[in-house]
Amino acid sequence: MSFSKRLALLIFIDSMIVSFSIYMSHFFLNPYYAIFDNTILMSSIILLVCHHLFSWLLGMYRKVWRYASMEELVGIIIVVTSSIAITAVIQLITIGAIYERALTVTWMLHILLIGGVRFAWRYYKTYGVTFRPKGKRVNVIKNNENIQRTLIVGAGSAGQMLARQMKNNKEEHSQLIGFVDDDETMHGLSISGIPVLGGAHQLSSIAEARNIDHIVIAMPSVELHRRKEVIQQAQAVVKNVQTLPMIEDIAMGNVSTSQVRDVSIEDLLGREPVELDMESISSEINGKTVLVTGAGGSIGSEICRQIVKFKPYRLVLLGHGENSIYTIHMELSKLDLDISIVPVIADVQDRERMFDVVREFSPSYIYHAAAHKHVPLMEANPKEAVKNNVMGTKNIAEAASTFGVRNFVLISSDKAVNPPNVMGASKRIAEMIIQSLNGVSDTNFVAVRFGNVLGSRGSVIPLFKKQIESGGPVTVTHPEMTRYFMTIPEASRLVLQAGALARGGEIFVLDMGESVKIVDLARNLIHLSGFTEDDISIEFAGVRPGEKLYEELLNNNEVYDKPIFPKIFIGKPVEIKDEYVEYLIDHHESFQLDQLRYYVLSLANNETMDNFSYAK
Incomplete structure (x- = not known):
């Protein structure tokens, strides 16, 4: 009408x-x-x-x-x-x-x-x-084999709004049977005609008695550990388990069935979200020009998605791969925001080009996400790690210093702590470069370290998914190997918060919580895919070159005891050997691969360089 x-x-x-x-x-x-x-x-x-x-x-x-x-x-x-x-x-x-x-x-x-x-x-x-001829009431949703019998876990405001949406959606192929909730005062009551059947600990018996084949977790604001427990209980009962997004991703009063999604690995391995100071981030970015290197990558593109929420004047997307830059440029352009979004195809290894770009756009902020990050590949190609991660950082950082960029944020890695591999060592040397520049420049140079990012390119999750799709086996390097994990959006928001907190010279580190065994990650992905370990086996392939069993975020000599911001720690400055960094940049091409690998690792781990006759 x-x-x-x-x-x-x-x-x-x-x-x-x-x-x-x-x-x-x-x-x-x-x-x-x-x-x-x-x-x-x-x-x-x-x-x-x-x-x-x-x-x-x-x-x-x-x-x-x-x-x-x-x-x-x-x-x-x-x-x-x-x-x-x-x-x-x-x-x-x-x-x-x-x-x-x-x-x-x-x-x-x-x-x-x-x-x-x-x-x-x-x-x-x-x-x-509707009504039968004799006046008997008939529900529109009828029991049949095509209708899912649904149970909602969580009878709070989110669960109630979801139930209302499901009732109003005539195309919904679900019959809502009831709620379960941990609040015992609600047990036995009805909400809008829907009974609260018991607590989450009774999921198994309730699902069996009511013939439930679909469970939706509607607990967006509950603590993460409890949310994970309930998800695992639900998965033990039925295969079809879905969830609402986390509370930080839901607009107030805007819960709908379209937001219900399948349970993901992030739900099982994610961390409690860090409450960020959105006002301070907005005051730093709003109306400014921001440049992101590596803007087409997993982290770089998400940083761009987060930045546009704070309405900068201009966002410069710099990257070496034209397809990835085209993709993120088109995605952001479709948002129809009053922001100038400029794609720039350039390589951070091209020093002259970096200076030209920074001179042309005069950014207030640079987020440097361009890097080689694959550990075994960089172990086999140490010169490329040095050219991209070390020289590339030096080029864009010195351009920032020369043209008065206000803040420069380097995206670093937990692998930069006591690095046993070339990739981690190259990121540690990149940190040394910006810390050194911070002492002589008006630009505030900072670095941000975090652990592995769930779902990023080259991460273990896409590999495991492909192996599961092909019928297995899923290959894990070692049964005791652990890593810290965080989601791409959280990592990106941490980067923006670090930029707002920057005073110069800091290495910011997120409190990553508990590390996760890679073998547990593999098991969870197998179960989420609807299989068991009898269907998809797990094989141990051995630790690869350059890998270590346990990652660190800060070593004992680097970290201050108290966080500078909730769940964000700050590292202490360490001695920087500028002359050895300069020698590496000037002479890396003349090194033999083994020499280069040894030099880079010694420099990054702050070891004595006296035994290198060519390093003077």
Whole structure:
């Protein structure tokens, strides 16, 4: 129905109700008195005009009454009360008296009928009922083999909104059987006609008794460890387990069935979200020019997605791969934001080009995410690690210093701590470069370290997924190998927070919580894919060159005891050997591969360089 037709219908219905209310009130009070005298006629006209005027001003005719709530009821009371009050004032002015009893009865009938019609419509649209010829009520959703019998875990506001959405969606292939909730005071009660069947610890017995084949976890604000426990309990009961996004990803009051998604590895291995100072980040980025290197990569592209939320004046997407830069540029351009988004194809190894780009765009912030990060590949190609991770960082960092960039944020890695491999060593040397520059530059240079990022390119999760899709086996290097994990959005938000906190020279580190065994990660992915370890086996392939069993985020000599920000620590500066870094950059091409590997590792681990006759 069009808006104009709907408006006309509501005005007609309300007019009938208003007229009926005022005339019936006079009839109830004075059944033998003429109810069509001039005073009553005048009062009814005034009441009608006022009702429609206040309804329009308060937007009551624009409400979607199938979702009517207490807010709409309060609106009805305000409209009716205001209309009655105006009518009373005009009665006093024109006839010198107020028909208090008649107006009071009119007020009650008015609210009862106006509200009753709206909420009757809501009830009809919510429960969607029809009637058999004999008058027996029949639900629209019927039990059949194509309908999923659904249980919602969590009877809070998110669960209730989800239940309402599922009822209202006639195309939903689910029959909502009930809630389970840890709040024992709710057990045995009903919410909008849906029973609360028990607690999450009773999932197994409830699912079996009610023949449940679909469970939705609606606990977006619960602590992560409890959320993981419930997900694992649900997965032990049925295969089809879905969840709502985390609370940080849900707009207030905007929970819908379209947001329900399958349980992911992030739900099982994610961490409690870090509460960031969004105001300080916004004040730093809003209206500024920001440049992101490696903007087409997993981390770089997500940093760009986060940055545009803070409305910079201009965002420069710099990357070496044209396809990845094209992809992120098109994605951000479709958002139709009032931001200049500029794609730049360039290589950080090209020093002259880096200076030209920074000179041209004069960014206030540079987020340096361009890097080679694959450990075994860099172990086999140490010169490429030096050229990209060391020289590339030096090029863009010195360009930033030369042209007065305010803040420069290096994306580093937990592998830069006591690095046993070339990739980690090259990232540690990159940290040395920016710390050295910070002492002589007006630019604030900082680094951000975090662990492995779930789902990033080259990470273990895409590899495991491919192995599972092909029927296995899933290959794990060692049964005791552990890593820290975080999600791509969280890693990106940490980078932005570090930029806002930067005073120069810091290495920021997120409190990553507990490390995770890679073999547990593999098992969880197998189970999430609907298999067991009998279907998809796990094989141990041995530790690869350059890998270590346990990663560190800061060594004992680097970290301050107290966080600078909740869950964000800051590292202490260490001795920087500028002359050896310069020698590496100037002479790396003349090194033999073994020599280069040994030199880089010794330099990154702050070992003595006296035994290198060529390093003077």
